[in-house]
């Protein structure tokens with residue numbers, strides 16, 4: 001059976017994917033930019049809009065990192081405002097389980113769900129580091145090993161709070177004078193290793209019951225957490241082989257939790273460059289990669305792997321002959337990506353080999369290993385690749401990350417989406433009102449018992 | 451309106467109105483209290499009457515008729531939406547009116563509140579404010595499980611809670627200033643998006659917090675969105691005097707209004723709160739309030755003065771108190787929509803006839819409406835300051 005594709009729009013983030021130096025690049029903070037991208041996504045019938053989270057300005061070599069976009073809004077506040085300028089688009093925010101408490105996060109998501117008529121989504125992340133913790137009164141108390149435990153307990157506690165009100169609890173019957181149909185609506189009591197709380201939750205049952213849950217961890221624990229709890233995974237694996245392997249891996253974990261493969265969608269992050277022809281798109285992609293990776297950015301990027309100051313090196317010259325410093329990353333702070341490199345010595349060896357084989361400078365090497373866009377081509381080529389990856393079970397759709405604010409999605413909306421619609425693999429219009437309905441997920445109150 | 455021409459006017463929005471039986475009125479919309487459309491209608495109504503701002507009540511627990519925590523009553527409104535998010539939801543639908551949500555400081559993170567109010571200021575292009583709320587309620591503490599608040603709170607704890615609030619507001623204010631206005635440079639020549647010399651660690655440290663900064667949100671359009679608080683007694687007065695731009699007080703008559711106005715050197719601006727039941731004749735207003743009281747089973751009592759009468763009589767009171775030194779009023783409508791529209795369509799035209807209220811908005815930010823200048827950034831060097 002032909003699968004239907006799900007698409008989301010990621011507001012360009014505080015990393016070098018976002019090109020701020022382009023003359024078309026607009027404000028990263030004014031609400032008009034968020035509104036513009038969200039309206040484009042809704043015009044294109046996307047499933048949802050997506051915001052990432054980072055609660056401390058990144059630093060490198062002990063200084064605030066100034067080469068990328070810096071600054072972003074509060075997630076809940078922007079999503080609530082976007083609910084006023086969109087009707088159907090899902091509104092998904094990344095909110096961590098470490099520097100928050102279940103009661104406040106649950107009431108914020110339940111409120112957002114009410115205020116958007118059932119369009120809230122929560123990407124649960126675990127960010128735990130002490131560096132971020134310095135911005136919080138509770139500090140960075142969580143050990144890395146404990147982060148998924150807290151995340152899972154946090155989420156389960158939040159669910160108890162969402163479920164503490166039932167549909168119909170608000171009777172609001174003027175005639176009889178009964179506002180609440182039971183006196184203990186919202187009552188809860190929860191106790192585990194992390195949370196010992198009790199009382200009354202104060203937001204009535206939201207339209208979706210619970211917000212849609214996304215998860216973005218990649219480790220074994222992260223995948224298991226997703227299989228147990230999430231409605232969708234935001235993954236990094238957008239290519240055919242890696243995508244298929246990841247897809248098969250997480251879907252295989254579902255039966256253990258009494259869940260079917262349709263109950264967890266896999267949505268990799270994806271970048272794209274379009275052109276009139278494939279060759280034109282390739283050329284544009286090359287230019288964009290050079291905008292994304294300046295000589296300075298290349299050096300900083302290499303430092304993140306090498307874990308040492310490389311400012312003396314020439315970005316147009318060969319890779320450093322010294323080896324990375326192994327151990328805790330002290331050069332770059334506030335980046336999840338530093339933990340993705342794997343064994344730094346091994347990665348450095350591979351990069352050197354690649355640079356030598358292809359005769360690449362530092363800058364060219366970094367461009368080669370970091371910024372190749374997921375989809376490059378004429379609209380027909382890109383539509384076909386997306387469809388192909390979804391039909392071959394490398395994903396259920398994509399979370400698209402434009403490289404420009406606020407118009408970076410326009411071309412995709414105008415050229416690729418109609419082709420996907422023609423293929424019959426993407427909705428021509430919304431058929432539901434809530435994010436759950438867009439994603440084909442059952443309402444928790446109307447789910448067949450497992 | 452120039453500040454010499456009459457009082458500022460705000461309304462305090464809470465559920466179906468401040469009387470616990472208000473939701474039973476024929477024109478009330480109790481089934482819509484948890485929808486965006488309800489709140490958008492109320493705020494638009496206030497904006498059509500050129501009010502300075504609305505506040506939106508909130509708390510980290512369910513409403514109760516008792517002071518000490520949730521009750522078993524089913525005949526009053528229970529449940530509410532997050533006030534900051536309500537304000538954000540109506541921000542794009544309005545253009546002039548100030549949006550002042552309540553947010554509690556006692557169990558929350560100053561970093562989160564700072565970025566939320568700053569973002570509301572961006573979403574409303576300079577119309578955000580904040581009503582600081584301290585929670586001394588034991589049942590709310592149990593929702594967080596991070597500290598105990600005893601059932602009977604003594605003077606030491608009250609002092610502690612307000613000391614904490616003072617530090618909290620200081621942290622939030624520093625975070626709002628942690629980016630200078632011109633920190634974003636987008637300098638293609640040097641490849642720098644920001645000038646990091648214009649980003650500042652706030653490094654606040656006290657018995658309550660250690661917060662490093664800078665904020666992740668650039669300095670909001672107003673620089674410092676107005677910080678407001680309700681205060682009834684000595685300890686909160688001291689907090690309000692030191693930490694806020696605007697204080698809501700609860701005088702009972704013109705003499706106590708004069709007294710409380712004299713307690714403060716602006717800032718803060720001194721507002722008075724009044725709960726209002728308004729009708730075309732005094733007896734109709736009284737009868738309506740009696741009907742609500744009968745529904746609720748008790749006469750309505752409030753921390754603020756309760757006014758029952760006509761819009762013209764209310765205008766007399768407000769202008770009297772204003773002459774005694776009260777800068778503005780936060781009116782709490784007894785029942786919504788009735789008393790809200792009596793304010794917007796009865797009181798406001800009456801004040802305008804007397805030359806005591808604006809006919810059009812004359813500023814684009816909340817600070818502008820309140821006559822507060824945009825403050826210089828505490829971290830900027832002299833020539834950088836605006």
Ligand SMILES: Cc1cc2nc3c(=O)[nH]c(=O)nc-3n(C[C@H](O)[C@H](O)[C@H](O)COP(=O)(O)O)c2cc1C
Pocket residue numbers: 051052053054094096124125126127215216217218219220221222223234235236269336
């Ligand atoms: C595509 C993707 C996007 C992510 N976005 C965020 C984010 O916005 N904020 C954040 O704090 N962590 C983010 N993360 C980090 C993860 O949520 C998770 O904390 C991290 O990957 C470590 O978990 P792991 O060891 O299971 O991979 C993201 C991860 C992935 C794969």
